[in-house]
Amino acid sequence: MKKTRLILEDGTVFYGQSFGCERSVAGEVVFNTSMTGYPESLTDPSYRGQILVLTYPLIGNYGVPSEITENDLFKFYESDHLQITGLIIADYSEEYSHWNASESLGQWLQRSSIPGLTGIDTRALTKVIRERGAMSGKIEFDGEPIEFTDPNKENLVAQVSTSQKETYGDGSKRVLLVDCGVKYNIIRHFLKRDTTVIRVPWDYDYSGESYDGLFISNGPGDPKMCVDTIANLKWAVDQDKPVFGICLGNQLLALASGADTYKLKYGHRSHNQPVLMKGTNKAFITSQNHGYAIDDRSLGDEWETFFVNLNDQTNEGMRHKTRPIFSVQFHPEASSGPTDTEYLFDEFLNLIDLTR
């Protein structure tokens, strides 16, 4: 394996061996502490523009599942292809073992033109990011120099969103899904619940569409880049239809309601984020992947905090005090991660039943 380096914006260099595509790339370096689910994470559009560091050292063990589809969606991926810019791990398993695998992680990365480095002290790297914050970085191969970039200055959502309206399923409830980089498991969850999902681009004007409930998806980058989505949402929250947002959807809803968002130092990317439903003793373990958060203090009078993070007290969701509108910062659809909050899909559909 070729010796290659990861260079951080602050000058720190880590050396590792390349096991993916041998191509220099630049992006924002973030870490994820989950111990399973690399095929899901790597295809999660929210990682667009990011060089992903996995803190769990042994990666590739169960290979990569095949590209079979179900309901026109890849069954085992969260989008149609790898979304990350690069992958950094500690101990790669070229030989994999699983009945459902069809190729190795390295083969998949190579096929998808994504570089991967192994043999890196990912714990040391994580501590750098923890202390100095998420920062730009690059994987650089000899003789192929590349500049640092800050993907958060781009409209990443536009890059990952669908380009045209698409419809899935034929259930009795019509969910209009604004795709800011939706994970397929969100669509799968709706389809399991007697719905028709109308997936529209991030900047789509849906005021003329007929739907029973509006869903705002997860997605990459700074929510403030999604000016059109926010404008459309401002209209939607004044309607009587239920609205449900996840992750970026939570932040967009906040911005539409007049509240503010800010960038976290190094974000939440893991399967073990504890959230508490505010005002109760109900706590949930959640899967998360976000770098921005709602500023709780900026919530308007009509709105209230729904969930808080038990580790750092940041906002994990908001809801309207009177209307059927709520959103969460975490991922109830999991994939990858714990499935404790899947019930929120049922709650959303119950709201649709109540308002239809």
Next chain:
Amino acid sequence: MSNKETIRKVLVLGSGALKIGEAGEFDYSGTQALKALREEGIASVLINPNIATVQTSEGIADKIYFLPVTPFFVEQIIEKERPDSILLAFGGQTALNCGIQLYQNGILEKYQVNVLGTPVEAIIETEDRELFARKLRSIDVKTPRSIAVTSTKEAIKASGELGFPVIVRAAFTLGGQGSGFCNNEEELKKLAEKAFSYSSQILVEESLKGWKEVEYEVVRDCYDNCITVCNMENFDPLGIHTGESIVVAPSQTLTNNEYHKLRQLSISIIRSVGIVGECNVQYALDPESEDYRVIEVNARLSRSSALASKATGYPLAFIAAKLALGYGLHELKNSITKTTTAFFEPALDYIVCKIPRWDLNKFIGVSKEIGSSMKSVGEVMAIGRTFEEAIQKGLRMVGQGMHGFVGNNDLDFPDIEKALSEPTDMRIYCIASAFQAGFSIDKIHKLTRIDRWFLVKLKSVFDLKQELKQFHTLEEVPTETFILAKKKGFSDFQIARFVLKDRGNMREKMLQVRDFRKESGIFPFIKQIDTLAAEYPAQTNYLYITYNATESDIIPEQDNRSVIVIGSGAYRIGSSVEFDWCSVNALMAVRKAEYRSVMINFNPETVSTDYDICDRLYFDELSYERVMDIIELEDPKGVIVSTGGQIANNLAMPLFKAGVNILGTSPDHIDQAENRHRFSSLLDELKVDQPRWQELSTIEEIHHFVEEVGLPVLIRPSYVLSGAAMNVVSNHDELDMFLNLAARVSKEYPVVVSEFIQNAKEIEIDAVASDGEIIAYAISEHIEFAGVHSGDATMVFPAQKIYFETARRIKRISRDIARALRISGPFNMQFLAKDNDIKVIECNLRASRSFPFVSKVIKINFIELATRVMLGIPTEKPNKSAFDLEYIGVKAPQFSFSRLQKADPVLGVEMASTGEVGCIGENYYETLLKAMFSVGYRIPEKSILLSTGDARSKLELLESARMLNEKGFQLYATRGSALYLHENGIPATVLYWPDEEKQPNTLTYLREKKIDLVINIPKDLSKTELNNDYTIRRTAVDFNIPLITNARLASAFIYGICRPEEGIKIKSWDEY
């Protein structure tokens, strides 16, 4: 829901003596529970006869009763103490079973004792397999198809429905006792019969052999909030008990879907059962699909939860205790980060590997095969950032002379295929041999069903070994290859063996590799276990060492204020929780003296590996290499080697030679005591007597020496091929047989032969000396005559039945030796006394097994004293003597023969017990009975079988038999014993020997449980015969009938149960 405001006094049930299936993990869990109570200001009362535990030490529980954990005793303690609440989940199956009985007998209700945590009804439901399976089915959770039966006939019928192979499981037992696989009706019949002796209900189940085995540790609070703290995957697939399996955490071959599907099921299960606290769910997972079965749920802290706790840094037992008091998980803090919440699931950024430790070689006749019931006596946990690093570390930690996965000489598997498909304790090493023999991964997978992922990783270790073997000097090895070897967990020794080859002094070669490595700038790094994979800073120093890193998480101060205490490693026969107590007390004394306490240990079942017990914990190897690595990183004031048993003690000389400051007695003097020749000349100089012995290297010399001293003799080979390492031979035939079978005698491997003195008392002294002057001592005696290993003997302190003159002489000899060896610290000596003749048989300049026992009986902490001495702090002689004690202590061994199929349950010079208890009472017999009841003996209801051995034993037991007869017991005896009793006017019914197919037969009576106590005294001291007596002893064990095999112990016990009723006093430790 319990209201923590109203809880004032809580009774905690301990788990009693360490036994196979229930070991040190419950000292850890009980200790944490008691700490949680103390933090809340709630009074605690602990019942646990295991005197060597940390939980039964001062300052942990408010009141301690060294009494049996049985309803009979617990009720009396409840009556006396009137606790308002009770905790049942922290003392293993023993505490749980006792709690269920207390509940069912209405005792808890009578005294209005509230069960904290999981309700008893829920526990009962999980323990009844059929009820529980039904419950799981009702929430759509799959369990193995199984049929509960109450007779062997029904079991056979059930197997017809399920088809062979089937698995048999007994309800309400420890670690799978009475369980196993059956391939046909014959096997089923046999196993079912045995299982019914433990339990009135057994289950016949579909076999899932070869499926992956995965466990989850699940926690739930009274608000219904749930987390899974950890999952674990067994390296060995289903079919091998999880206690017998190599286990990794987290799972390695499960996809996200599989991981979270099983996680979600675990949460559904804990919710439906209604557990408040912790439970463990074990799954079988189809390796070819996502199909699964729930195979076991333990509604209490378990061995796996102790492992999960150490593997993740999540203090499961502590949190479970807080939850039982009524806290919510979100209301508690993560004790590692101190800022984040306890409601979270640890993210690991390393892999841990647990490997069982077996001691099957210690037993005669035992089957080496491992399967669905547990035989291992301890375990190790290794941490690394690659699987290869963790497993190679772990295999060394097990401590049976292995150097890792490869590089082990003298392993010979004549039939590799068989050794792979019929697993024994050696299977992992056979995989290396299989690679050597050219077996493919697929072939090994087919034979073992071990997942290919693990095999591929092991193959890479093997391949690297082959690569290293091509070099002949260290300089030839490319640096990258050298580093890779270290990253894959190769020790300096392994590298030396492969590169420098296996000739000459391997120790020197190992040191050569070490020097070369350091010159090449190849050093290991310190990493922290922090529960959140570095997402938040950790506030504790829970550490491991790895080569898979480029920087250390912490940089030790190197300010000369650190004191390293070397731990005791895996629990094994001969070294167990007592040395953990010593280590923990040494750490506390170091802390008290305001030094930084640093622990090195790798046993997940211990309190010494709780990160709050010391300032820095290195969860790592106790090899010279690793300990030196840590010493070089720490630059400590010094190292304490005398509180961690023999593993630690063995490091004294090598560390000393490397210039390390060993605190306490000088390593040269330690060697003088350890080295047989040097010690012998010292004794001669001091004019102290010892049994005659010689080190001999030819058969002729041995015969010649035996002529001179006479039989019996004690033989210790220095090289053991099979069977026991040490044996007593009583006649020439045995001598020849033993020398032929067990030992290869040569100049290189000499044999030590000692005179064996019969009918001598064995006396021990445990003491602490400062600069050669004894400052505290305790003299104890064994009830059994010498010949029974001191770890298996029943010990009385203060010695009650020795001459005053004997005690005086022992004191004088000890004083002389302490002076001569300039002892500073703990030491132990063993003596033989016959008439007033005293001979020294052993001297260890370290803490011994009995240190916690004597310390707690005399109420002087010998380890604290010793540690102060070793730190150079001026220490006064305690103003107290054993002669002032108005009570006595008895320490009794716990055997686990019932777990060790076919093993001969007889005592000899090799230790066989797995644990012990120590009780305190006002007189000899009361205390003896407390201790014996604590290890499972009971007053026989009616019938006693006597088979009384040789003439001397017969005489010894005559008076006992008479007392039993007068008390109205029905005596049965084998022919010779019955005849002897008749001649002496005592009626006894003759039962035929097992091989005489005549009725009434001993075997029938045992199997039909017509006997309540078996006294079977072996005729001579050798352990080699497997005859009628063996059959009687083994059957007694298999049918759970109390057995005594020593005449002196039997007569003391019988005297105790026959003497006029004085009753057993219910008194706590502080009332003595």
